[in-house]
């Protein structure tokens with residue numbers, strides 16, 4: 604299990620380098636008042652050197668978090684599992700900024716200004732222009748755009764080394780042929796997409812969804828987003844609407860997506876589980892049943908990968924199908940590597956990367972397309 608306190612570890616750097624920068628930027632981006640500012644600073648101090656405090660009793664999800672944190676309250680943050688601690692940090696940040704409060708800041712996304720700036724940026728214009736290029740709109744290119752779009756993660760941008768995430772270091776595992784083969788085999792079933800970041804990641808995800816719907820690769824797509832702001836740039840329903848609007852202004856694909864939402868072939872869903880500090884092994888029964896009926900589930904990004912396989916120091920050669928085989932449908936991970944978890948990469952590749960590029964697990968320059976068909980056709984009642 605990856606913990607937060609290992610000296611020199613990536614997890615520790617997230618809390619001690621990335622979060623202070625994140626807090627600085629959030630407080631600079633919105634004119635929060637003294638109460639919110641003090642609460643955010645208190646959270647930063649608590650999470651970098653203090654003891655874990657529960658949510659206030661009046662919070663709508665206080666009981667749920669009390670249960671998730673049983674045995675952990677009052678312990679040092681550094682002892683916590685990394686995935687749990689990060690998830691709770693983002694929940695507490697929303698508490699500190701008044702996102703769930705009764706006041707004027709209710710519903711204001713603390714990361715909204717960053718997301719909006721990205722969506723309005725010139726890089727998005729260039730990416731949308733590529734949609735008119737026949738090479739850029741070939742199926743494999745669309746899958747590649749959805750994959751590499753995962754580099755554009757605003758939390759990653761907080762402290763990434765110069766050049767990190769830019770330029771493709773390489774696709775370490777490419778099972779895209781198996782992905783397309785599975786879709787062809789299912790012949791127009793339901794595809795689930797577990798979204799990750801908004802903006803420059805969600806746009807190519809939506810374009811891929813349009814392609815799947817337009818070519819019969821999927822009869823229906825369920826797109827799962829976060830119920831609340833999370834990990835800085837994770838997509839919420841508001842971000843889906845902003846992206847569809849952006850696409851509508853630029854390309855016919857936007858209008859098609861709008862219509863698909865209207866006729867129910869593209870359904871956007873959310874669930875509290877997507878902001879829970881839990882791995883996908885602990886999917887609640889309702890979500891498990893939804894995924895179980897899918898021809899394929901596409902799981903986007905680094906955090907979802909950690910939740911899919913388990914946030915552990917796996918031997919990297921552990922087969923992906925072994926780590927992700929618990930998932931209730933066939934599943935494809937589209938992930939650029941931005942944390943230390945990795946499976947399905949052979950020892951020779953790991954040895955080469957360890958000596959040539961020590962930051963390969965976290966730099967965002969490497970990626971995987973990994974498929975497990977273990978959950979294919981699993982009955983809805985499974986697990």
Ligand SMILES: O=P(O)(O)OC[C@H]1O[C@](O)(CO)[C@@H](O)[C@@H]1O
Nearest residue numbers: 617756758904905906907941942
């Ligand atoms: O947006 P992604 O691809 O899920 O990546 C977010 C990543 O950022 C980190 O939270 C670090 O802040 C990683 O631990 C995490 O997995």
